[in-house]
Amino acid sequence: xxxxxxxxxxxxxxxxxxxxxxxxxxxxxxxxxxxxxxxxxxxxxxxxxxxxxxxxxxxxxxxxxxxxxxxxxxxxxxxxxxxxxxxxxxxxxxxxxxxxxxxxxxxxxxxxxxxxxxxxxxxxxxxxxxxxxxxxxxxxxxxxxxxxxxxxxxxxxxxxxxxxxxxxxxxxxxxxxxxxxxxxxxxxxxxxxxxxxxxxxxxxxxxxxxxxxxxxxxxxxxxxxxxxxxxxxxxxxxxxxxxxxxxxxxxxxxxxxxxxxxxxxxxxxxxxxxxxxxxxxxxxxxxxx
Amino acid sequence: xxxxxxxxxxxxxxxxxxxxxxxxxxxxxxxxxxxxxxxxxxxxxxxxxxxxxxxxxxxxxxxxxxxxxxxxxxxxxxxxxxxxxxxxxxxxxxxxxxxxxxxxxxxxxxxxxxxxxxxxxxxxxxxxxxxxxxxxxxxxxxxxxxxxxxxxxxxxxxxxxxxxxxxxxxxxxxxxxxxxxxxxxxxxxxxxxxxxxxxxxxxxxxxxxxxxxxxxxxxxxxxxxxxxxxxxxxxxxxxxxxxxxxxxxxxxxxxxxxxxxxxxxxxxxxxxxxxxxxxxxxxxxxxxxxxxxxxxxxxxxxxxxxxxxxxxx
Numbered sequence: 001x002x003x004x005x006x007x008x009x010x011x012x013x014x015x016x017x018x019x020x021x022x023x024x025x026x027x028x029x030x031x032x033x034x035x036x037x038x039x040x041x042x043x044x045x046x047x048x049x050x051x052x053x054x055x056x057x058x059x060x061x062x063x064x065x066x067x068x069x070x071x072x073x074x075x076x077x078x079x080x081x082x083x084x085x086x087x088x089x090x091x092x093x094x095x096x097x098x099x100x101x102x103x104x105x106x107x108x109x110x111x112x113x114x115x116x117x118x119x120x121x122x123x124x125x126x127x128x129x130x131x132x133x134x135x136x137x138x139x140x141x142x143x144x145x146x147x148x149x150x151x152x153x154x155x156x157x158x159x160x161x162x163x164x165x166x167x168x169x170x171x172x173x174x175x176x177x178x179x180x181x182x183x184x185x186x187x188x189x190x191x192x193x194x195x196x197x198x199x200x201x202x203x204x205x206x207x208x209x210x211x212x213x214x215x216x217x218x219x220x221x222x223x224x225x226x227x228x229x230x231x232x233x234x235x236x237x238x239x240x241x242x243x244x245x246x247x248x249x250x251x252x253x254x255x256x257x258x259x260x261x262x263x264x265x266x267x268x269x270x271x272x273x274x275x276x277x278x279x280x281x282x283x284x285x286x287x288x289x
Numbered sequence: 290x291x292x293x294x295x296x297x298x299x300x301x302x303x304x305x306x307x308x309x310x311x312x313x314x315x316x317x318x319x320x321x322x323x324x325x326x327x328x329x330x331x332x333x334x335x336x337x338x339x340x341x342x343x344x345x346x347x348x349x350x351x352x353x354x355x356x357x358x359x360x361x362x363x364x365x366x367x368x369x370x371x372x373x374x375x376x377x378x379x380x381x382x383x384x385x386x387x388x389x390x391x392x393x394x395x396x397x398x399x400x401x402x403x404x405x406x407x408x409x410x411x412x413x414x415x416x417x418x419x420x421x422x423x424x425x426x427x428x429x430x431x432x433x434x435x436x437x438x439x440x441x442x443x444x445x446x447x448x449x450x451x452x453x454x455x456x457x458x459x460x461x462x463x464x465x466x467x468x469x470x471x472x473x474x475x476x477x478x479x480x481x482x483x484x485x486x487x488x489x490x491x492x493x494x495x496x497x498x499x500x501x502x503x504x505x506x507x508x509x510x511x512x513x514x515x516x517x518x519x520x521x522x523x524x525x526x527x528x529x530x531x532x533x534x535x536x537x538x539x540x541x542x543x544x545x546x547x548x549x550x551x552x553x554x555x556x557x558x559x560x561x562x563x564x565x566x567x568x569x570x571x572x573x574x575x576x577x578x579x580x581x582x583x584x585x586x587x588x589x590x591x592x593x594x595x596x597x598x599x600x601x602x
Binding site for chain 1: 309315320323326327329336340351399400412414416417418421423424426428429430432434436438443475503529537555558563568571572575576578579582583586
C-alpha cells in the first residue's frame, strides 16, 4: 500500500544514513590507519581507511616516552579523584532536593540552576582558583567544575521516582536520614550512579583547559595537554611554511595519530558498555525534567 | 502508611522554617557542603567580576586595587578588535543555530522512518561516538583530515582541484568549524528528539491514515507538532549558550592566520586576560558577554511562554 514516492524515499533515506555513518566514523578510522602506517605512505596521502606499510614502530616510540606515561597516569588519577568528588557532591545535593517536603527546595533548586545560565566568566574564575593557591595542583582541575547541575538534576529526578513508602517503612524501623540514604536509596540507585560515574569520568578524562591554564609543570600535565602541545606544535611549524621541515611535520603526523588513538582508547574500550547508559541517562533527565 | 505521612505533613505545617530545619537537619546538613561549594566556586566568580570596575594587579588583592568605574567598558567600545570578535561571534552563533540546531531533528526524523531496529541501533550507536571524543582529539583529527596530505586534499587532487590549506585560510574557518560541530553533535543531539518521537500517540497516525494522509502529511501534521515542545526547550537552552560557541574548540582550531574570522569574544577574553595579563579588561568583556547570554535566555524563555506555551520555567 506504499506509494512509489515513499519507496524512493526509503532507498534514499537508507543511502543517506549510511553515508552519514561513514562520514562520522571516517576521521577516526583514518587516524587508526595512520597510526599503523609508515610515514612515506602518509606523506603521499595514500592512507585513508586501511594502514599502508603496516608497522608498530610509532607505538613503540610513544610508549618509550616517559613523559607520555607520566601524563597518561596523571589523567587516570585526575579522572578517578575527580569522578569520586563529583559523585559525592552531586548525591549530597540531589538527594535532599528530591524530597518534596524540604522547605526552601524551590529556592535551592533555583540557586543551582541559575549557574547553568550565568557564570562568572573565565577571568574571575582564574583569579579565584589561583588566589586559593590551587595552581599546579590536582585541585585546580577537579574542584572548580566538580558539580554539573545538569547531572545533578538527572539524579534528583531518579531519586524522586523511588516510592516514598520504602522510606516511610524505614522511618518506622527507626532509620534516620543518613541510614535511609545509605541502606535504601543508594542500593536502589545503582543505574543512576553508574550513569553519573560515566558522565563525570568521561568529562574528567577529556578535560584539558583547566590544566592548560593552571599548570606550568610538565610532570603534572594530563595526556590531553601532551596531545594538545603536539598538535599545536606541528601546526605552528606548518603555519611558518617551512618546506625543509616537511619531513619532521610528517613524522609528527604519525606520532600524533598514535597519541590520539591511545588517548581515546579507554573511551573506546568502555563505549559498547556505556553507550546505553548514557542514552537512558539523558532521556531520564530530560523527559521528566 | 498514608497516615504516617499525613501526620508528618501536619506537623510540618504547624512548625515554621526553624521547625523544619530542626526536623530535617540531616537533609540540610547534606546540602550544606554543596551550597558552600556553589557560593565559593560559582557565585564567587560572579562577584569576582567586580574587577571589571576596579584595577586588578596580578598577585594583588583579589578584588582589585582601586575603582575605575566604566573605564574598561569604554575601552572595549573603542577597541576595533572587539567589534571584529563581536561580529565573528554572532556570525558563527547564527550559522550554528540555522545549521547544527535543526540537523539533529532531521536526522531523528530520518532514523524514525527505519523499520529495521537492528539497523537503526547500529546507525545510532555509530553516530554518538564522536560526542565522547575530547575536543583535543577532535582538533587533532581535523588537522590530520584537512592537512595538505590528508584524505580531503587527496580527494580534491584526485578530482583535479587545487589542494587547499584549510586551517590557514580565514575564509575556510567558518565552514570547518560548523562542519566539525555538526559531525560531533548530530547523533547525540538526536537522542532527545528520538525519545520525544516514541512518546507520540500511535492512534494519531492510525486516524490520519484512515483520513488518507500519506507519510509526508503525517510527518507535517502529527510528528512535527509532537516534537515542538522538545524543540522549543532545546532552542531556549541553545540560545542561552548562543555566545559561548565551543570556546575550547575555537581555541584549539584557530591560529593567528585565521583570527580574522575565527576569533570570538571568549577567545579574545582569553588572550587579553590570561595571555596579556590585562585581567580587568578581560573581565569587563567577559561580563558583557555573560550578561548578553543571560538576557538572551530570559528573553527566549519569555517569548516562548507567550507564543507557544512552552518554557523552561
